[in-house]
Amino acid sequence: MLLPEVKEFLRENVRKDFEIYFGMTDSQWIDRATNNWFNDQDNYDGRWTIIKDRLPNVPCVLDMAAGCGTFLLYGLHHGRNEAEPEFVTAKQH
Secondary structure: OOHHHHHHHHHHHHHHHHHHHHOOOOHHHHHHHHHHHOOOOOOOOOHHHHHHHHOOOOOOEEOOOOOOOHHHHHHHHOOOOEEOHHHOOHHHO
């Protein structure tokens, strides 16, 4: 599958599932959400701005792995060091 096909596959399945499970049919929201999931170059929700402003010299950010990976990829693209929970052990603390 090419990227446009993958995006359309995701969009269509999100649309179906959100209508079935949440009664949601807002196509503009679904388009925005699926586009954000594929955009690892933008800080679309502002989390990285907050981290940069409040903790500019923090050496590592723990990604709680609750999303599709755009937070992680954005950070890596911008020189941040991140760890996912499965790689963090009590020994490292």
